[in-house]
Amino acid sequence: MCGIVGYIGNREAYPVLLKGLKRLEYRGYDSAGIALLNGEINLYKKQGKVSELEAFIEGRNIEGNIGIGHTRWATHGEPSDENAHPHMSQNGLFTIIHNGIIENYTYLKKSLIEQGYSFKSMTDTEVLANLIEYVYISQEVSAEAAVQLALSKVIGAYGLVIMCSNEKDKLIAARKSSPLVIGLGENEYFLASDATPIIEYTDRVIYLDNDDIAIIKKDELVLKTSRKDDSLEPRIQTLDLGISEIEKNGYEHFMLKEIFEQPRSIRDTFRGRLKLETNEIKLGGLYDVYDRLLEAKRIIIVACGTSWHAGLVGEYLFEDLARVQVEVDYASEFRYRNPVLEKEDIVIAISQSGETADTLAAIQMARDAGTMVLGICNVVGSSISRETHAGVYTHAGPEIGVASTKAFTAQVTVLTMMAMMIARGKGLIEETRYKDLLRELDAVPEKIERILEQDDKIIQIADIFSNVSNALYLGRGVSYPVALEGALKLKEISYIHAEGYPAAEMKHGPIALIDENMPVVVIATRDNSYEKIVSNVQEVKARNGIVIAIVTEGDETIKGMADHVIEIPATDPSLVSLLSSIPLQLIAYHIAVMRGCNVDQPRNLAKSVTVE
Numbered sequence: 001m002c003g004i005v006g007y008i009g010n011r012e013a014y015p016v017l018l019k020g021l022k023r024l025e026y027r028g029y030d031s032a033g034i035a036l037l038n039g040e041i042n043l044y045k046k047q048g049k050v051s052e053l054e055a056f057i058e059g060r061n062i063e064g065n066i067g068i069g070h071t072r073w074a075t076h077g078e079p080s081d082e083n084a085h086p087h088m089s090q091n092g093l094f095t096i097i098h099n100g101i102i103e104n105y106t107y108l109k110k111s112l113i114e115q116g117y118s119f120k121s122m123t124d125t126e127v128l129a130n131l132i133e134y135v136y137i138s139q140e141v142s143a144e145a146a147v148q149l150a151l152s153k154v155i156g157a158y159g160l161v162i163m164c165s166n167e168k169d170k171l172i173a174a175r176k177s178s179p180l181v182i183g184l185g186e187n188e189y190f191l192a193s194d195a196t197p198i199i200e201y202t203d204r205v206i207y208l209d210n211d212d213i214a215i216i217k218k219d220e221l222v223l224k225t226s227r228k229d230d231s232l233e234p235r236i237q238t239l240d241l242g243i244s245e246i247e248k249n250g251y252e253h254f255m256l257k258e259i260f261e262q263p264r265s266i267r268d269t270f271r272g273r274l275k276l277e278t279n280e281i282k283l284g285g286l287y288d289v290y291d292r293l294l295e296a297k298r299i300i301i302v303a304c305g306t307s308w309h310a311g312l313v314g315e316y317l318f319e320d321l322a323r324v325q326v327e328v329d330y331a332s333e334f335r336y337r338n339p340v341l342e343k344e345d346i347v348i349a350i351s352q353s354g355e356t357a358d359t360l361a362a363i364q365m366a367r368d369a370g371t372m373v374l375g376i377c378n379v380v381g382s383s384i385s386r387e388t389h390a391g392v393y394t395h396a397g398p399e400i401g402v403a404s405t406k407a408f409t410a411q412v413t414v415l416t417m418m419a420m421m422i423a424r425g426k427g428l429i430e431e432t433r434y435k436d437l438l439r440e441l442d443a444v445p446e447k448i449e450r451i452l453e454q455d456d457k458i459i460q461i462a463d464i465f466s467n468v469s470n471a472l473y474l475g476r477g478v479s480y481p482v483a484l485e486g487a488l489k490l491k492e493i494s495y496i497h498a499e500g501y502p503a504a505e506m507k508h509g510p511i512a513l514i515d516e517n518m519p520v521v522v523i524a525t526r527d528n529s530y531e532k533i534v535s536n537v538q539e540v541k542a543r544n545g546i547v548i549a550i551v552t553e554g555d556e557t558i559k560g561m562a563d564h565v566i567e568i569p570a571t572d573p574s575l576v577s578l579l580s581s582i583p584l585q586l587i588a589y590h591i592a593v594m595r596g597c598n599v600d601q602p603r604n605l606a607k608s609v610t611v612e
């Protein structure tokens with residue numbers, strides 16, 4: 001949520017910052033700004049996309065070897081030129097970019113107004129800029145001391161990069177609950193809220209920890225921390241990220257690229273973990289907690305958005321295969337509900353970004369209660385991966401499209417492997433079923449390829465429904481979360497109102513909506529509730545609804561009833577969500593494109609929600 005980029009070194013900063021903002025735009029895109037330090041500070045900001053900022057800056061002074069840039073997702077104050085970052089303090093001494101929320105900003109603002117400060121924007125960030133300046137002037141301290149002192153008065157979350165026009169040789173960065181990465185070059189440093197703007201310059205990075213402050217000159221980096229428990233020695237890590245992974249590689253949108261990447265991303269998720277030769281699943285990140293997992297009385301899954309849907313699939317898998325009780329909760333509900341946590345419980349947090357504020361808070365709460373917390377994350381080194389006791393990376397590669405696709409199937413793949421591992425460890429799964437399941441899981445990427453080959457047919461179906469206003473998605477059992485996910489995909493990128501429902505629940509409400517204009521997407525693959533779902537299809541048809549059915553290859557029964565059918569290869573019922581979610585992603589994608597929507601950057605959404 002919001003993207004931060006900074007540069008200090010011998011290059012011209014502007015091209016680095018502009019390119020960085022374009023790479024980060026998926027994190028927020030309602031306004032953008034750049035400040036360059038070149039003797040004086042030149043500050044440019046504009047409501048709208050980064051391209052609008054670029055056009056605005058064209059022909060203006062862009063010189064300077066030090067600079068900061070920001071792309072915003074509004075929290076305090078509407079999207080506007082004034083509310084865009086960077087924000088400059090009243091006397092022009094400090095210019096800052098900020099991700100996160102300053103919770104006590106109203107109180108701080110009031111105190112600053114009493115000291116004669118006035119404000120141009122509605123943001124909490126401008127309050128922080130003025131607070132730092134006020135401390136700097138009134139206490140006559142250095143810029144870094146002013147930052148430290150000001151932050152000690154702040155309640156909230158921040159990733160910050162700060163320039164001081166009196167101390168022109170440095171950038172100051174600070175982090176609390178909002179990620180910041182520093183890339184290390186030769187006499188130059190790059191800063192960003194994630195590694196995507198850094199990777200083309202260097203693969204050596206330092207992830208700041210909570211309460212770290214970095215003072216960065218072009219040839220020196222000093223790290224300070226107010227944490228009691230840590231050394232000040234920066235941990236330099238090597239990025240495992242290729243530039244091609246963050247480019248569109250010929251696809252029209254990141255979302256389409258990521259949908260088509262799924263055979264590869266799922267293979268990456270089980271590479272080295274699913275061992276057909278020895279019929280084993282090895283999840284290295286869980287070795288230390290293996291016994292605890294087998295003994296768990298209850299698993300509580302916490303997540304948000306699409307990751308929550310993956311959690312619901314996990315509930316079916318853990319209960320069915322591993323016979324352990326599972327609860328799945330929205331992290332935002334869990335954290336404020338005073339949940340009952342027992343010693344034998346295990347909390348599993350699922351998050352693509354590893355930065356979602358509510359999921360992080362839920363983890364903290366579970367930890368405070370003494371519960372073991374495991375993470376399933378995509379972004380290596382992310383906050384959630386560091387805050388959990390153990391976990392498994394999904395290794396799906398960077399997901400840039402705001403609507404999550406390959407992260408979902410990677411999360412479900414990890415959950416499947418975990419459920420199988422526990423089931424086997426507890427002696428609950430017959431060897432033949434286990435081996436069949438392993439082979440079926442191994443075959444999923446190839447089966448997804450066969451679904452992707454039907455893209456032209458899916459485009460034709462999407463074309464028929466691109467102008468509808470509502471849609472219903474139905475599924476039973478493990479296909480119910482797939483229905484929820486299909487509906488979420490459609491609504492978030494095409495702005496069509498869509499609802500996912502357990503098919504049998506349709507009779508208790510949504511059936512009233514069905515008429516000849518209502519498309520109903522039914523996940524009707526062959527499993528033990530197949531006959532029931534056939535009845536549900538008939539109920540929709542009896543009310544003239546239009547049925548688009550996702551069926552198992554060769555199904556003739558539903559073909560005879562539904563208006564449109566998309567066939568997916570047969571698989572083990574436990575794995576079907578990995579296949580049935582693919583056509584739903586494609587339907588949503590094509591409808592959104594046909595409606596002229598910005599698929600990769602849907603309105604009001606952000607990829608990584610680092611505020612609650």
Ligand code: G6P
Binds near residue numbers: 350355606607608
């Ligand atoms: C945002 C994104 C979703 C994502 C959700 C949870 O809403 O737009 O795609 O599913 O956050 O994010 P996480 O990174 O925790 O999976």
